Amino acid sequence: MRKHTLTDEAVREAVDELLAQAAEAGRAATVTALADRLGVNRQTLYRDFGPTVANFMTRDAERRTRPQRPPRDDTIDRKTIARLRREKDELTRHLHIYEDHIRRLTLENAAMRSALHAQSGVVTLADRRAPRPAETDQDAPGT
Numbered sequence: 581m582r583k584h585t586l587t588d589e590a591v592r593e594a595v596d597e598l599l600a601q602a603a604e605a606g607r608a609a610t611v612t613a614l615a616d617r618l619g620v621n622r623q624t625l626y627r628d629f630g631p632t633v634a635n636f637m638t639r640d641a642e643r644r645t646r647p648q649r650p651p652r653d654d655t656i657d658r659k660t661i662a663r664l665r666r667e668k669d670e671l672t673r674h675l676h677i678y679e680d681h682i683r684r685l686t687l688e689n690a691a692m693r694s695a696l697h698a699q700s701g702v703v704t705l706a707d708r709r710a711p712r713p714a715e716t717d718q719d720a721p722g723t
Contacts, residue, residue: 584620584628591629594618595636602640609640 594617602609611633615622625633696702 584624586618586620586628588629588632591618591625591632595632595639599636599639599643603643608644609636611637 591614594614598609598614598617611622611625614633614636615625618625697704
């Protein structure tokens, strides 16, 4: 015969509160602490609320075995993102400058090569060949 008036709901609420407090404090939640909070002894909890106590211990064990993440500092993330964006913009600016230099050097090289060929008397084969008349179907051999 029960000598307490605890309900499953009251035990579940106490379990949730105790797990939250233990997580904040960084310590393990114990069945003894749960029994003290509810004002009953441990044996009563095991006997009358066995599945709830087993769930409590499982949840606490899972919480403690999960790797703890350090709290994220959003200001560091924002500063890093801002720095990376500045670097990207600077690199993009340099890329455009180098593209312009390469374009200018290519045109300058073509002009100098042309001037050198003209001065040294180099003649390309394409300039020396006579243009060929376009072949038509009537001029094709074997017709």
